[in-house]
Amino acid sequence: MLRSDAGHALDVQSLSQPSEPDEIRDVSKLAPKPISIDATGLSESLLLDLLVKHIFTAGVLTKELMVAKIGLTGGILQQLLDTAKKLGWVENRQTTVDGQMRYALSHTGEIHAKLVFSRSGYLGLAPVPLKQYIPICKQQSSRARPITYEMLEQGLKALVLPQDLLYKIGPAMNSNRPVLIYGPPGTGKSYLCRHLNLTLGDDVLIPYAIAIGNEVIQVFDPELHHRTEDGVTNNPLDLGSGHDPRWIKCQRPLRITGGELTAEMLEVQFDTHSRTYMAPLQLKANNGILLLDDLGRQRISAKQLFNRWIIPMEEHRDFLSLQSGEHFEIPFELILLFSTNLDPKELVDEAFLRRLGYKIHFDALNTELYRKIWFRVCDELGLSCSEETFLHLLKEYHQKFAKPLIPCYPRDLLGIMSDQICFMKLEPVVTQSLIDSAWSIYFVE
Incomplete structure (x- = not known):
């Protein structure tokens, strides 16, 4: 009980x-999209370092790909790119076929990216500040x-x-x-x-x-x-x-x-x-x-x-x-x-x-619940079992050997019987002899 x-x-x-x-x-109200660097709660230096690490790893990125990798809006990314260009870290490259601008690191930007990686190897979405x-x-x-x-x-x-x-x-x-x-x-x-x-x-x-x-x-x-x-x-x-x-x-x-x-x-x-x-x-x-x-x-x-x-x-x-x-x-x-x-x-x-x-x-089950689990597992495994065979299990094994009605036993015992039926090409029927065999295999006496 x-x-x-x-x-x-x-x-x-x-x-x-x-x-x-x-x-x-409403998750959009719980965590609305930030529309400025200040709204992210993060320092501009942290975001700039994350930006150059992503570009360094990818080689060349469009703004759309940056947004997906960093998880910030295009407006914030543009602010960061403008600052990175002023610092001489990022350069424009030839646009894509559909007209998207591509960005890469300058030599100075690569040096900075390596320095940043030496301090922190994190490369993923922009973090959420603890506050x-x-x-x-x-x-x-x-x-x-x-x-x-x-x-x-x-x-x-x-x-x-x-x-x-x-x-x-x-x-x-x-x-x-x-x-x-x-x-x-x-x-x-x-x-x-x-x-x-x-x-x-x-x-x-x-x-x-x-x-x-x-x-x-x-x-x-x-x-x-x-x-x-x-x-x-x-x-x-x-x-x-x-x-x-x-x-x-x-x-x-x-x-x-x-x-x-x-x-x-x-x-x-x-x-x-x-x-x-x-x-x-x-x-x-x-x-x-x-x-x-x-x-x-x-x-x-x-x-x-x-x-x-x-x-x-x-x-x-x-x-x-x-x-x-x-x-x-x-x-x-x-x-x-x-x-x-x-x-x-x-x-x-x-x-x-x-x-x-x-x-x-938690303890052993009563007979009614144990029976319910037994026949539910039989259905899941495609096996049929008579009430007489189930009573044989209770009387000749659980009662005789004083084994409590533990919920894991039906699935374990019936699983062994299912394996035996498959191996020996038997009818999918639980028999007393199969119970006898499964019990001797499962329990160490």
Whole structure:
């Protein structure tokens, strides 16, 4: 059975009431396109350095290509080009067939570009200054759009879950506190956490990079941040529509980390070879979900981890630093989930457990839910199974060997049977003999 240690009574009736439709977030108002260098919040020197690096790398660029590579409007790019020409860094080249002016670096410009690259290897869209990032990140908080019972039920409809779990995990996601999900292996803890992002259902703006003074930290990660299309062409040359191109419209991120987690991954990372900064995993996960799977098996101890995140978990702000030693503050605006099959009391002391707020225990299923999962997996694999054969599994194996009804068993056992059926060219029917064979292969007795 599942139980919650949060200690709060739930008003089931109020949770089941339909919510009012949410207003669609207008990203063009949340992050409007800057129309001047001042509006970008960045120094002209930073933008000029970025411009010459792009031209140096490409060799020759049109203004249209510069707009796409840097993410600034044509008017701002023209101001930068005019300044670069006065400094003797940029020269005009022969126009393209369709009449577009082409630009290249002069000898002086190439020298400057090499000098700039020696200081910073960042090459991408113009960054968003920290002072612009903070308010937008806070406005996009998932808690600004509370999860309702209907949203959770819809988002998790593909899963077979005990009904009371919805009344425990829903309020936990709406709270401002981390959530610990614990229980034996195979009970669906990680599987559930991986599907929780579906309940949020909206998009957010992720900055390609953030500027701390003249230092740039790349945030956008194509493996984590999945772009979304809203049918609106965000053309930087068109000031009348779309949002600031320095922000990428994405699904809310879901960052999962397990045994590979180290203390270094929680800090800004500087690559001395490329001379670039990369954001820590909690900054990349902002406005989404961060799942620390298999808590207690990381390369950083649970105690070290919680000591590092005491302030972020309680005050929703984190403190980071650059290689120079400069410190800065960022929002810690995410849903933080921990999953473990170890005893929580062996991981951290009682004081840390209190800070987690919600502790939800996962255990074996009842027969009804186990049967539902079994026959659903049969349908997915194109297998047929009689009730008599299913009862054989319960009586002769689960009961005889005292094996609990763990949610992962149906997919694992039926997967083995499907492989056997394919190999031996059998009818797609689950038989007692196939169950006997799959059980002996799957379990080590």
